[in-house]
Amino acid sequence: MKHIIKGLAVVSMVMLLLFMLTGCGMIDNLQNAEYHGGPFENNLESARTYLLTQLQEKYGIKFSVVGKEKLHNYGPFHGATYSCEVAPADTPEQVATALVSQTDYQEVRDDYAVYYFKEDAEAPVLALCETKDYVIDQRVSLEMPGTEKTWTAEDGLERFLSESGAYVKLVLRFTDDLDTETYAEYLYNFLNSIDQLECNLLLQAKANKIYIFHEELDILGDFDASVYTVEDLEQEIETFLSMGVPQ
Secondary structure (H helix, E strand, C coil), X not given: CHHHHHHHHHHHHHHHHHHHHXXXXXXXXXXXXXXXXXXXXXXXXXXXXXXXXXXXXXHCCCEEEEXXXXXXXXXXXXXXXEEEEEEECCXXXXXXXXXXXXXCCCCCEECCCHHHHHHHHHHHHHHHHHCCCCCCEEEEEXXXXXXXXXXXXXXXHHHXXXXXCCEEEEEEECCCCCCHHHHHHHHHHHHCCHHHCCCCEEEEEXXXXXXEEEEEECCCXXXXXXXXXXHHHHHHHHHHHHHCCXX
C-alpha cells in the first residue's frame, strides 16, 4: 500500500511539473503574440515614425530620436510599447522622454513642455539656495510626468505648475564631515523657508557623497513645515547615513 501511495505521489508531482511547464510555455506564447490593429507595427522603424509624427503634430516642430530607444511587446491584449529620448531638430540640447503604445497610449505622452517654463520655474528656487550660506552647491531642474496634454507657453507658469504634476527637483550639497545635528539644523532652516516658493519640490540633500534627505514636498497643497523638528530630522539623517546610499 505504501508503495502504491508513493507511486501515486510521484506521478502527481510529474503531472504537476508538466502542467507548470506547459503553462509557462502558453504564457510565453501569449506574451510574444502580436497585437493587430494598432497605429504602428511591432518594430522599431514603424514605432519610431509614428511617435515622431505625433510629436510634430503636437508641438508643430520636427523632433528626432537622440537615445535610449526601447520597444517591448506586452502580448495580444496590450500590444507593443515604444519609448525613447527625443529632442527638437533645431535645439538638440532640449532632450525629453516620449512614449506611445499600440493600445493604451496611442497619443504620445512626453515631458517636453518643461522647456517652456524651465527658466522661470527654476529661478526662484535657485535664488533661495543662494541666500543660504550652508548650501555650498545645488542642482535645480524642472521635472514633469509624461502627459498626452499639449501644453504651450501661453498656458502660463502658474497654471502649468498647479495642473501638470510638474515639480522642481532640488539637490542640496552641504559641507562634508559635519555632525548630524548640524545637518539637521540646516534642513530645518531650509524647510522653514520654502513656503515662499510657488512650486512643489522633490528635495534631496547630500554630504560625504551620501544622500541624507529625500522627500516630496507638496508646497502647493498641504505642506506644513511645523511637522519637522531638528530631532526628527537628525534621526532621519542618521538612518540615511547608516544605509550609505551614494550619490
